[in-house]
Amino acid sequence: MAPSKPITRFWEWGKNIICVGRNYAEHAKEMKNTLPTEPLFFLKPSSAYVREGSPIVRPYYCHKLHHEVELGVVIGKRAQEVPQAAAMGHVAGYALCLDMTARDTQEECKAKGLPWTLAKGFSTSCPVSDFIPKEKVPDPHQLKIWLKVNGELRQEGHTSAMIFSIPYVISYVSGIIALEEGDVILTGSPQGVSAVQEKDEIEAGIEGLLTMRFQVAQQKYRP
Ligand SMILES: CC(=O)CC(=O)C(=O)O
Ligand SMILES: [Mg+2]
Secondary structure, X not given: OOOOOOHHHXXXXXXXXXXXXXXXXXXXXXXXXXXXXXXXXXXXXXXXXXXXXXXXXXXXXXXXXXXXXXXXXXEOOOEOOOOXXXXXXXXEEEEEEEOOEEHHHHHHHXXXXXXXXXXXXXXXXXXXXXXXXXXXXXXXXXXXXXXXXXXXXXXXXXXXXXXXXHHHHHHHHHOOOOEOOOOEEEOOOOOOOOEEOOOOEEXXXXXXXXXXXXXXXXXXOOO
């Protein structure tokens, strides 16, 4: 059954957040990662969404919280085993997303062969902008995305530099996970990721379309 809420508020739907990693060669290089031969992807829980006006909270176990600015693709129609040629017909629109990453935890998980959930899936790890209908974006591979911390430019990337295109990613992921209306695919981060501290101000944007701002806070809770 179709959700009753409008897709313009997809972050309230409780749907999947699928994140593609290492989709920009320069970012893979700065992380000293090899380039993928097929899309690498992982999931965040939908409770990871946070909206402007609420802070990004650095988890109590993290000492190196990194920003990753990414284009989000919002799915508008269920997609299962969709060929590339039909993939864009399943897109409702776009959003600007941050894939906030507990980098020290991620390194530890990698070293121990553990999943990345603690590093990538904590509450507030997916700040998200307003919904952008696809009609406003003639070509999602021709967008400039950027991020500043306390007014200083840290990330600037062009979506034309993605290793795997959006139709390819949709086609590939839909052959493994059925994509549903309201799901979002984060398409990977360009270079320039860096650490943020409590009280830092993050501003990010898609040139000519929108900007968003968040403040960083520290989690006080300890189990
Ligand atoms: C190395 C990573 O954390 C992968 C990732 O999320 C990316 O955007 O690239
Ligand atoms: Mg990422």
